[in-house]
Amino acid sequence: MSTFQAPKGTYDLIPPDSATYLAVREAIAAPLKNSGYGYIETPGFENVELFSRGVGESTDIVSKEMYAFETKGGTKLALRPEGTASVLRAALQANLHKLGNLPVKLWYSGSYYRYERPQKGRYRHFSQVGAEAIGAEDPALDAELIILADQAYRTLGLSQFRILLNSLGDKECRPVYRDALQGFLRGLELDEDTRRRVEINPLRVLDDKRAVVQKQLVGAPLLRDYLCDACKAYHEEVRELLTAAGVAYQDDEKLVRGLDYYTRTTFEFVHDGLGSQSAVGGGGRYDGLSEMIGGPALPSVGWALGVDRTVLALEAEGIELELPATTSVFAVPLGEEARRVLFGLVTELRRAGVATDFSYGGKGLKGAMKSANRSGARYALVAGERDLAEGVVQLKDMQSGEQSPVALDAVLDAVRERLA
Numbered sequence: 001m002s003t004f005q006a007p008k009g010t011y012d013l014i015p016p017d018s019a020t021y022l023a024v025r026e027a028i029a030a031p032l033k034n035s036g037y038g039y040i041e042t043p044g045f046e047n048v049e050l051f052s053r054g055v056g057e058s059t060d061i062v063s064k065e066m067y068a069f070e071t072k073g074g075t076k077l078a079l080r081p082e083g084t085a086s087v088l089r090a091a092l093q094a095n096l097h098k099l100g101n102l103p104v105k106l107w108y109s110g111s112y113y114r115y116e117r118p119q120k121g122r123y124r125h126f127s128q129v130g131a132e133a134i135g136a137e138d139p140a141l142d143a144e145l146i147i148l149a150d151q152a153y154r155t156l157g158l159s160q161f162r163i164l165l166n167s168l169g170d171k172e173c174r175p176v177y178r179d180a181l182q183g184f185l186r187g188l189e190l191d192e193d194t195r196r197r198v199e200i201n202p203l204r205v206l207d208d209k210r211a212v213v214q215k216q217l218v219g220a221p222l223l224r225d226y227l228c229d230a231c232k233a234y235h236e237e238v239r240e241l242l243t244a245a246g247v248a249y250q251d252d253e254k255l256v257r258g259l260d261y262y263t264r265t266t267f268e269f270v271h272d273g274l275g276s277q278s279a280v281g282g283g284g285r286y287d288g289l290s291e292m293i294g295g296p297a298l299p300s301v302g303w304a305l306g307v308d309r310t311v312l313a314l315e316a317e318g319i320e321l322e323l324p325a326t327t328s329v330f331a332v333p334l335g336e337e338a339r340r341v342l343f344g345l346v347t348e349l350r351r352a353g354v355a356t357d358f359s360y361g362g363k364g365l366k367g368a369m370k371s372a373n374r375s376g377a378r379y380a381l382v383a384g385e386r387d388l389a390e391g392v393v394q395l396k397d398m399q400s401g402e403q404s405p406v407a408l409d410a411v412l413d414a415v416r417e418r419l420a
Helices: 017-033 048-056 060-065 084-093 139-155 174-185 192-200 211-216 229-244 307-316 336-351 365-375 385-389 408-419
Strands: 045-047 068-070 076-079 104-113 125-134 161-167 263-271 279-285 300-306 329-333 356-358 379-383 392-397 403-407
Touching: 017 104, 017 125, 017 139, 017 307, 045 048, 045 084, 048 076, 048 084, 084 104, 084 125, 084 300, 125 139, 125 307, 139 161, 139 229, 139 263, 139 279, 139 300, 161 229, 174 192, 229 263, 263 300, 263 307, 279 307, 300 307, 329 336, 329 365, 336 356, 336 379, 336 385, 336 392, 336 408, 365 379, 379 385, 379 408, 385 392, 392 408, 403 408
Parallel strands: 329 356, 329 379
Antiparallel strands: 045 076, 068 076, 104 125, 125 300, 161 263, 263 279, 279 300, 379 392, 392 403
16 A cells, blocks of 8 residues: 655655744744734634635635635635735734734734645745734835845845835725726737636736736836825835835836735735746735725735745755754663663753753664764763763763763753853
8 A cells, every 4th residue: 555645736844854944934933023023823724705805706816726615514614825814804803903002913824725736836735924014004014014024034144035016006096097907908819817807806917927918018007107196105105214224125016916905015025046936925005905804994014925935045045044953962871770860861951951862762872873973963971881880971072072971960061061
C-alpha cells in the first residue's frame, strides 16, 4: 500500500525549512506588536456569505477559487480565502469598535485556501501575516501600515522589492470613473468572461495579466483623472507621509488589487526576483466593507503579506537568516545510572532556558555522538559509570573536540558560562 501524499497544490512545512518560515512570521509581526496591534485568530472556515458579500461575487476568489461546502446541517461554509473579512467579522461580533478606542488595531497569522492552478509561489494552501486598523479614516494610518510592512522586509534583509501605490477613489468619484471605463471597455474585443466582468466590476479588467487584454487597454481612462478633491488630498497626504519617512514607492494608476472592497489607498509589494508571481503582499483601505457585511460604517485599512512568497524573495536575494540553534546541549548517557542522572540534568537545563536534547533509545557512544552532531548542538554532556563515581560529567565542545570534567552540581553554571 502506498503512503498518503499531501493534496495537490499544498505543502508540508518540516524542519529545518520550517524554522525560516517561523522567523519570517516573527519578523513581520514584530513591528506590528511594537505599534499597538493586538493578536487575533479566527476560524479556518466561515459562512460563505461573508466572502461573497465582502470579497465580492465578481472576483475570481469567490467565483472560481473558493473552497465552499455544505455541512450535514445544511449550512454553507467556505475555507477562508483571505483574512480581512474574517477579522472584521470577529471585531464586529465582539463589539471591539464600541470600547471607545478607535482604531481597533489587530494582527493575525494563519493559513488560507484558494483553488488555484499550482505553480511556484502560488499554492492552494498558503500562509499570511496580516494587519487591520479598523474604525478610523486617517492618511497617517494608511502610511503607518505601509511603513511597518517596509520595516519588516528591511529587517529580514530584503532590498529588491518595490511598493506600488494608487488611489481607487471613494463612493462619490469612483462611480463616475466606473461609467467612463465601462464605456471604453465595451468597445473592445473581449471574451465572454471578461465582458461579464466589465458589467459587474470593470476595474478588475485593468488587472488582467493577459497581453491580448493589456494591449487593448492603451488609452483607457485613468482613475487619477476622475478623483474628487477630497480623495486627491487624502492620497497626497499618504504620499507625503511615506516620503517623509524615507519609504520609496512607485505610483501605479492601473493597480486595483483582486478584491472588491478596496477604496482610496491601495498598494502592493512586488519583488523582481519571483517571476510571474511577483506580488509578495499588499492591501489598502476598505471603508465600506463593514456595512457590506452588516456592520456600522467603520472606515478601515489593512494588508496581508505572504510568508511563502517572502521566503522565495529571501532565496532570490540569496539571504540566509541567522537562526538560533534548535539545540545547544546534547546529553549522551552511557549506562542506566547515567541515563537517570543525565535525564535529570537535561530537565534542569531546559527549565533554565537552555535548549537541550537527549540521546533516546539506548544508543552506544558512537551512535549517540552521531545524533549529537546532527542536532547542531554546541556542547555534549557525556557520562558513564566512572564519571558518576567521581561526581562529574564530561562537557565536550563539539566544534573543537575539547572536553573537560564538570561537577554534577556545577553543570548549569558551566553551560551558561560557555554559551554566553
